[in-house]
Amino acid sequence: MPVVPVSDAADPRVAHYTALTDMDLRKATEPAQGVFLGEGEKVIRRALDAGMQMLSALMEPKWLPALQPALPPAAPIYLAPPEVLRDITGYRVHRGALAVFRRPATRRPEDVLAGAQTALLLEDLVDHANVGSILRSAAGLGVAAVLVTARCADPWYRRSVKTSMGAVFSVPWATVSDAVHGVAVARSLGMHTIALDPGAGTSLRDWRRREPTVLLLGSEGPGLTAAARAATDELLAIPMHNGVDSLNVAMAATVGCYALTS
Helix, strand or coil: CCEEECCCCCCHHHHHHCCCCCHHHHHHHHHHHCEEEEECHHHHHHHHHCCCCEEEEEECHHHHHHHHHHCCCCCCEEECCHHHHHHHHCCCCCCCEEEEEECCCCCCHHHHHCCCCEEEEECCCCCHHHHHHHHHHHHHHCCCEEEEECCCCCCCCHHHHHHHCCHHHCCCEEEECCHHHHHHHHHHCCCEEEEECCCCCCEHHHCCCCCCEEEEECECCCECCHHHHHHCCEEEECCCCCCCCCCCHHHHHHHHHHHHHC
């Protein structure tokens, strides 16, 4: 594979890696360019194991020996000292390596849910780390599929991919225009829909899955929209104590995934 030393942060060959901390810029450019970034050796290896197409990698020289056997022979590997790496990316890269991958083709929500016994529907979550954590919980607890609304944080964004520890590669997922659309798709496939809502009168502890089910989770702070609540078949609450009104959405999702798959 071509191994290329880089000494200048303005080198156009590493343009994919510049200004990684500028979220608004990255959210615009990465989908338009059809790419996503993987950060860290484990994530890069899991992306490659999942068949993702790597376009290039950027790392300190000391990380190359361990990663090189796993990397595709045609993709260029850019090597830079820590200070140049920081100037390129905009932050100190602690996880050793970055890689750019081609985004896979988008999937239809009907195809993702077909045959699934369990699924999640994420409505308008804004935090990429929460999306990544939820994908990791879904994968680890055996949830079959995930739907995200068009306004939801991008599962392919670097922080989502990193927080998911590569689970974004193993859990089938697709985008729906909004939660009502997602519920309609689920219903067309004979699936029941439930939603976690702190104000619901029925406890999740008393619920048991008896049919294919999709669990809805609302945005941080405001929670589910009124339209999503109205469209869902059943609202359930996680019982809270000691004056705590609710759990963080990623924690609530983990509890919900456990209930779905028990």
